[in-house]
Amino acid sequence: xxxxxxxxxxxxxxxxxxxxxxxxxxxxxxxxxxxxxxxxxxxxxxxxxxxxxxxxxxxxxxxxxxxxxxxxxxxxxxxxxxxxxxxxxxxxxxxxxxxxxxxxxx
Amino acid sequence: xxxxxxxxxxxxxxxxxxxxxxxxxxxxxxxxxxxxxxxxxxxxxxxxxxxxxxxxxxxxxxxxxxxxxxxxxxxxxxxxxxxxxxxxxxxxxxxxxxxxxxxxxxxxxxxxxxxxxxxxxxxxxxxxxxxxxxxxxxxxxxxxxxxxxxxxxxxxxxxxxxxxxxxxxxxxxxxxxxxxxxxxxxxxxxxxxxxxxxxxxxxxxxxxxxxxxxxxxxxxxxxxxxxxxxxxxxxxxxxxxxxxxxxxxxxxxxxxxxxxxxxxxxxxxxxxxxxxxxxxxxxxxxxxxxxxxxxxxxxxxxxxxxxxxxxxxxxxxxxxxxxxxxxxxxxxxxxxxxxxxxxxxxxxxxxxxxxxx
Numbered sequence: 001x002x003x004x005x006x007x008x009x010x011x012x013x014x015x016x017x018x019x020x021x022x023x024x025x026x027x028x029x030x031x032x033x034x035x036x037x038x039x040x041x042x043x044x045x046x047x048x049x050x051x052x053x054x055x056x057x058x059x060x061x062x063x064x065x066x067x068x069x070x071x072x073x074x075x076x077x078x079x080x081x082x083x084x085x086x087x088x089x090x091x092x093x094x095x096x097x098x099x100x101x102x103x104x105x106x
Numbered sequence: 107x108x109x110x111x112x113x114x115x116x117x118x119x120x121x122x123x124x125x126x127x128x129x130x131x132x133x134x135x136x137x138x139x140x141x142x143x144x145x146x147x148x149x150x151x152x153x154x155x156x157x158x159x160x161x162x163x164x165x166x167x168x169x170x171x172x173x174x175x176x177x178x179x180x181x182x183x184x185x186x187x188x189x190x191x192x193x194x195x196x197x198x199x200x201x202x203x204x205x206x207x208x209x210x211x212x213x214x215x216x217x218x219x220x221x222x223x224x225x226x227x228x229x230x231x232x233x234x235x236x237x238x239x240x241x242x243x244x245x246x247x248x249x250x251x252x253x254x255x256x257x258x259x260x261x262x263x264x265x266x267x268x269x270x271x272x273x274x275x276x277x278x279x280x281x282x283x284x285x286x287x288x289x290x291x292x293x294x295x296x297x298x299x300x301x302x303x304x305x306x307x308x309x310x311x312x313x314x315x316x317x318x319x320x321x322x323x324x325x326x327x328x329x330x331x332x333x334x335x336x337x338x339x340x341x342x343x344x345x346x347x348x349x350x351x352x353x354x355x356x357x358x359x360x361x362x363x364x365x366x367x368x369x370x371x372x373x374x375x376x377x378x379x380x381x382x383x384x385x386x387x388x389x390x391x392x393x394x395x396x397x398x399x400x401x402x403x404x405x406x407x408x409x410x411x412x413x414x415x416x417x418x419x420x421x422x423x424x425x426x427x428x429x430x431x432x433x434x435x436x437x438x439x440x441x442x443x444x445x446x447x448x449x450x451x452x453x454x455x456x457x458x459x460x461x462x463x
Binding site for chain 1: 223227243277281296297302303305314328331336399402407410411418424
């Protein structure tokens with residue numbers, strides 16, 4: 001049986017998840033290494049997962065945890081595709097520097 | 107300077123969704139007050155959280171810059187101060203629950219998650235970034251344990267730290283190269299220089315201020331939680347477990363129980379959940395009989411989201427195909443190269459036969 005979980009406790013968890021999300025976002029903007037940029041998106045997924053579970057816990061609703069299962073799915077799919085792309089790009093230019101690939105858009 | 111009514115909408119998503127209700131503004135309208143912008147900022151209990159956000163932003167910004175030792179020490183002090191402030195804030199919020207063990211673990215897990223997240227973003231070696239991310243995953247799994255989501259906590263560790271991070275490590279070791287292959291160090295210059303750190307930190311922490319403001323001020327206008335007794339419904343659906351646990355509790359119970367007028371097998375009153383047998387015996391159900399976290403999540407997954415579950419499977423399959431197609435490389439060989447390769451192969455085989463005999 002679940003115990004009491006007030007809205008002030010929920011606020012603590014939501015702030016932690018917001019901090020993790022924002023740090024991941026800053027990392028995505030700031031880093032130049034392609035692989036580390038994708039790692040930072042995983043950090044943003046972590047923040048989202050904590051927020052889902054905390055709100056589900058507050059509402060006595062297990063859908064929050066089900067959403068985390070879908071987040072895991074999307075993260076795994078993203079990791080597989082992004083890393084395949086990174087391997088492909090690395091073969092062409094022999095570097096992981098994101099700046100080098102800005103010409104690809106032209 | 108007066109703040110327009112529109113500006114208030116920024117702080118309350120529920121008010122945006124439901125413009126007629128003015129839920130958030132109700133206390134202000136009752137007192138019939140008009141706020142200037144300065145009063146609005148100072149009167150709120152948000153000043154402390156905003157300062158904490160600002161200090162955290164300063165810390166992240168300083169941590170992103172390559173700096174000499176003195177600067178580094180100042181950075182650590184600023185970080186500790188910001189973290190302490192934030193912790194005081196968060197514990198102030200959590201302390202109302204009155205559970206000190208929970209608070210201590212919450213502190214440990216959230217501090218280690220934030221600290222290693224910052225270290226991960228600022229570290230100039232990608233391998234260490236991945237390792238710091240493992241710490242973040244373990245710490246947030248701890249947070250999920252505190253939220254009584256045991257299944258998701260261990261799934262997070264197994265899938266994230268065990269599978270996804272290993273993939274990242276593989277690719278990092280495969281692709282990471284130094285600028286100069288003769289050097290022993292594998293560090294590259296582009297890993298050490300951040301790109302536009304000031305504007306990135308500014309944008310990020312503006313967003314964090316918005317999130318913090320919304321969370322702290324909006325937590326009073328949250329929807330009411332579901333009735334916890336809804337969890338018994340899952341047990342009524344798990345028929346075999348229901349029957350065996352009831353018969354364990356009371357072997358003389360006449361199975362099956364009678365449904366109420368609303369069609370519920372399990373009914374509730376002030377004492378808790380109970381069932382009534384066909385001969386009118388009332389049996390109080392022990393809360394121990396509630397399905398475990400894993401059962402509840404599994405039931406919610408297949409009962410409420412069957413289509414999403416199928417779609418998740420399709421997404422994984424497509425990702426597997428895509429990765430295989432993308433990473434595949436066909437090697438174009440001219441006829442001459444093929445002949446050379448064939449003859450080298452033949453020579454090798456005949457050489458091996460020669461050594462055998």
